[in-house]
Amino acid sequence: MPDPKKGGGERAPGGGGRLALAAMGMEAEFSVTLDGQPVRPEDVFGSPRAFVRGNLMHRQGTSYHLPTGGAVYFDTGVIEVATPVIEIERGAAARTGRSLWESILYIREQLDDWESRTGREIRLTGFSTHYNVSFELPVEAQGRSRTVKKLALLLSYILPAPVMLLATNRRSTGVGVRPRGDRIEITADFTPSASLMIATATLIVGIVREVMTWPSFELEMLDRMGIPVIEGYRPMKHTSRKGWLAKDVCYPRSPFQADVDEQGWRTTDGRELSLRSVAGLIVKHFWHPIRRVSDPWTFRLIGSVMRGRAPSLLDLDDRPPEYEDVGRLCTWDNLFPESELSRSRYERVLIRAISGQKLWMHGRRYTPTGMKGWSAVVFRADDDHSRHVFSIDYLLGHLRDWERPRSRGG
Structure with a gap:
């Protein structure tokens, strides 16, 4: 390892780009409405520096680091906010969700100041959330049946049902899983409830990290592990980048429009179950891995939603209005203050x-x-x-x- 006491040149003690610790991160995308009309943020602002004041550390292009530790940038017509990497341990998803919502509210405050200076009105509409989990399995431990691509396909059969219960709404169309080299990325709708978003992240991390330990990532593991699969379901290719998408058309009927408690989903093992039951059985299988990475409050919430004791957004008749003005109609209520959950x-x-x-x-x-x-x-x-x-x-x-x-x- 180079000695940092010696001057001159560029050196990187600790190695290259891979992290030493298993880590996670989250991103949220927002479409933008200006004076009631949809617009592209790059057309209105050019750069986040047009509305974010103060000293910002530039990343690249229109991307800047925020004082919260996250970053903001424009990405093909949306404003995207990303968290820093956060090591995976108990409460990691709560820390990551807190970081994301702190950045969202920081951006909203900066836009409020921009509104007061310009007399214009700008709203952020929740579009999507991406949940990233590191894949650090050594090459020698992978083999032909344990690649990140096969892991992503396997997860596209496991994750959709419980993620639907926690993170999607009546207008949703799919849950995606994408292999990204050294990480797995799960894509879903933006969730205006911070507690449900953290619950989704907790569930994803627990399941993904556990499946990584399986001896094979082949689809035959679904039967071997007793994972319920809805009969007729086949994931399609993801609409962006490589990966798979559990879209509404991949099912015999749309799971986003069905009554989540209605018995009528036939599984490949011959049972007739409700969507909530399918999700609940999957969560039950991964109950201990989820618990290992969860804070106590979120762990109880996941169980309550799966049992129908706490509402899912799919229990509502339509997508709630909080999606339409993120940072004002939905906000962060400091669910996890630093006095109770330290920074990673x-x-x-x-x-x-x-x-x-x-x-x-x-x-x-x-x-x-x-x-x-x-x-x-x-x-x-x-x-x-x-x-x-x-x-x-x-x-x-x-x-x-x-x-x-x-x-x-x-």
Whole structure:
């Protein structure tokens, strides 16, 4: 490992782009309405800097890091907000959901200020949420039956029913699973309930991480593990990038329009079940893995929705109006204050990097100047202005020093 005490050149202690710890992240996409008319944010603003004030760390293109640790950018007609990577441990999904909603509300506050300056009205309409879970299975442990592509296809048979109960609504059309090299990405509608979004993320992480331990990712594992599959269901190719989509047309009838408690879904093992029962049986199979990564409150919520004791959005007659004005009609109620759920270590590193907080390390002072993806921080040494790239895993070992900065020379 290069010695960071020596000056000159770019170096990345801790290795390349892969994270040392299993991690997750979330993204939310919003369509934009200006004075009641749908618009493309890039046409109205050009860049998020047009409405986000203050010092922001630039990533690339129209992408900027936010003080919350997340990022905002424009992506083909939508505003997208992303969380930093957060290591997977108990409560990880709650931390990730909190980070996402803090960024959403930060963007909403900046848009409120923009409205007051311009006299215009702008609304964010919930479009989609992406749930990312790292896939760090070593190549030697994969083999032909345990690739990330086969894992994604297998998950497209397991995840849709419980995700539908927690994250979709009457106007939804599908739940997707996409292999992204070193991660699995699950796509679904934006969920205006922060608690249901965190429950969805918790369920996804628990199931995905457990299925990764299976000896094979072939579809025959569904029967072997006793996972209920609706008869006639076949996932289709995802409409964006590679992957699979459990779309309404992939079922004998639309699960988004059906009564979730109506018996009438025949499974491949010959049973007649309701959609809620199919989802509940899948959750029951993964009950212990979900519990291992969940906070107690979210764990109870997942069980309550599956048993019908807490409402699913599919229990409503239509998509609720909160989708139409995110940040005002639906907001973050500080469900998990830091006094009850601390920030993750990765999150703490990234927040300090993005804020530009100087780091004393091995007798030298470094100023963060940028990021390389989500896995490394670019620094400038204050003494000779040399450029250094330190992985966030390496920086975890210096987090305590970063959180207790010295006052030498500012």
